[in-house]
Amino acid sequence: AQKVTQAQTEISVVEKEDVTLDCVYETRDTTYYLFWYKQPPSGELVFLIRRNSFDEQNEISGRYSWNFQKSTSSFNFTITASQVVDSAVYFCALMDNNDMRFGAGTRLTVKP
């Protein structure tokens, strides 16, 4: 069964702290994609990254970085030097067989 688990329901940090959002997934497929989306208070889901199952290279984009480890079925997301504008709900998602499933989300609050 396909499943995405985001164990952290809410995280609160102070501005400039680093924060890591965890994502663990389950799938029987060998070919799949992993995603992170950001949902600010406006409600629109904003695409952050897509990773395919054959590419385990970690990726860095500005203050954002992603750590994909197939051995532990994890795809964690780190924000370095967090800012107030990073406050949002972050969703991890898994797509296999053209079927996308989202985790329950982690609400991140960055305080000034």
Place this chain on the structure above:
Amino acid sequence: EAGVAQSPRYKIIEKRQSVAFWCNPISGHATLYWYQQILGQGPKLLIQFQNNGVVDDSQLPKDRFSAERLKGVDSTLKIQPAKLEDSAVYLCASSLDRGEGRAFFGQGTRLTVV
């Protein structure tokens, strides 16, 4: 590039009434999705269209929900009759093609059933 447009943004109805939501995807996107997002949860896929054909509606409560995508462009999602548990945000998304993965989302319609 225009994004995914949805209307209305908000809707309040009484239980047993009917309601319809509209979605206009990004031009040229063949795949269109409707998701239901209950407060505090992640989006749940209701139905997926490829052009004007349904490719996945396994989680759509077909006794009360229906959706169509005429001409493979705009789509409407209808609920009839609504129940209290249908209160949620209904998100429409589109992508270039199935399996392409990167979906672009609209701002959603927040439905409250009282």
